[in-house]
């Protein structure tokens with residue numbers, strides 16, 4: 001049985017003031033680990049530890065290339081522990097084992113990438129005429145609070161912490177209570193790689209208690225949040241109470257736009273992967289399929305055949321699709337099936353595992369919804385489950401209008417053989433990222449990621465992410 005303690009200022013604390021929490025395997029409902037649940041006492045302690053590390057510790061004073069070496073070592077250690085971390089993450093989050101391996105590999109890439117960026121954070125020199133020299137310096141912003149969701153806990157810690165450390169910040173990590181275990185593996189790796197005590201700290205605990213208190217804490221200088229829109233809005237209110245900047249990565253209802261000229265054989269697995277990966281529990285899941293009317297029946301029939309064959313099962317057995325995160329979320333997804341049936345036609349797929357030992361698992365079936373328009377609730381609300389809403393269109397202009405008619409604007413996919421369609425879509429879609437003849441996530445940590453509208457603001461990944469963790473200081477010197 002795993003136990004995730006708190007890590008505050010380099011000290012490991014097996015117990016905490018809000019008791020001990022339990023973590024369950026979504027595939028079986030079994031308790032697989034426990035965690036020390038921090039309360040308000042530890043909120044003050046953890047922020048003080050991060051503040052102390054930032055204000056007095058060696059990290060901000062170290063030469064950037066030395067920081068880069070430690071960051072690189074963190075990435076190497078992740079790859080050395082790949083098997084253990086992937087198995088733990090697969091079990092704790094319910095994602096198929098191969099996706100958990102991808103998660104670890106991607107996390108290591110974040111550290112490799114930002115290790116190379118650490119010593120290239122130059123300011124600029126601004127010409128103001130003779131007798132004046134003016135330049136900018138990129139200062140670390142201070143203590144960064146990273147509030148982490150349950151869908152990709154290890155990877156999203158790496159995604160935020162790597163650029164924060166690169167910039168010179170100290171960090172407090174607050175994972176989600178459904179997936180508290182892998183964060184401690186991350187902390188152990190940081191310690192072993194030589195990261196100074198207090199530079200990264202870990203507190204598991206209730207979001208509404210310690211998440212809120214941390215976000216309001218005057219010792220926190222910046223927040224990176226990934227999760228739902230309502231919780232993100234609460235975090236923004238807390239941040240506003242002391243006027244600190246936030247990176248917000250919220251939900252989506254991302255369109256995949258299929259033109260009749262697309263190569264259907266190639267498009268099919270991409271469209272399916274876009275809404276089935278991690279049982280649809282991905283912020284950028286492609287859960288609205290906008291399809292040119294003449295290709296509608298063909299693609300629906302192909303997709304239905306595809307989802308009928310989906311092998312659903314225990315995450316560690318590496319099925320096509322594992323469970324959703326917990327019984328409560330399973331009930332929510334099933335509520336969306338009822339909604340879909342009342343709004344259109346529901347086509348289900350996949351066989352639920354019924355054998356002994358899996359009965360307690362939070363399994364749901366993949367589904368297609370047809371016969372709806374973009375005004376249907378099922379086409380507008382984020383399900384965070386494997387349901388694809390299929391909506392026909394007649395012209396490229398109509399496809400853009402439907403795609404953009406959403407509260408969200410995270411990503412979009414376009415499937416077409418026409419360069420004109422592809423470029424038109426890339427230009428006019430109001431989303432943070434457009435994929436053409438592809439969709440989804442790879443090991444690509446190099447490009448920026450983030451949303452328009454209710455999908456949030458700020459950018460994760462790539463060179464763009466570092467700016468969230470820096471302040472620009474201008475120095476102006478008059479001489480002579």
Ligand SMILES: NC(=O)C1=CN([C@@H]2O[C@H](COP(=O)(O)OP(=O)(O)OC[C@H]3O[C@@H](n4cnc5c(N)ncnc54)[C@H](O)[C@@H]3O)[C@@H](O)[C@H]2O)C=CC1
Pocket residue numbers: 147148149150151174175176177205206207208209210211212213215226227228229231232234235249250251252282283329382383384
């Ligand atoms: N955009 C994304 O990647 C994600 C979206 N979601 C969406 O959110 C829905 C609900 O999932 P939840 O786990 O309840 O997500 P959530 O958005 O409530 O939780 C995300 C994180 O925020 C923390 N938190 C909760 N209340 C807080 C508060 N008042 N102040 C500060 N931190 C707080 C949680 O403990 C967790 O660490 C899902 O069904 C899905 O639709 C969930 C996870 C990830």
Ligand SMILES: CCCC(=O)O
Pocket residue numbers: 151152155226249281282283284441
């Ligand atoms: C890998 C993308 C994770 C998310 O933000 O849902």
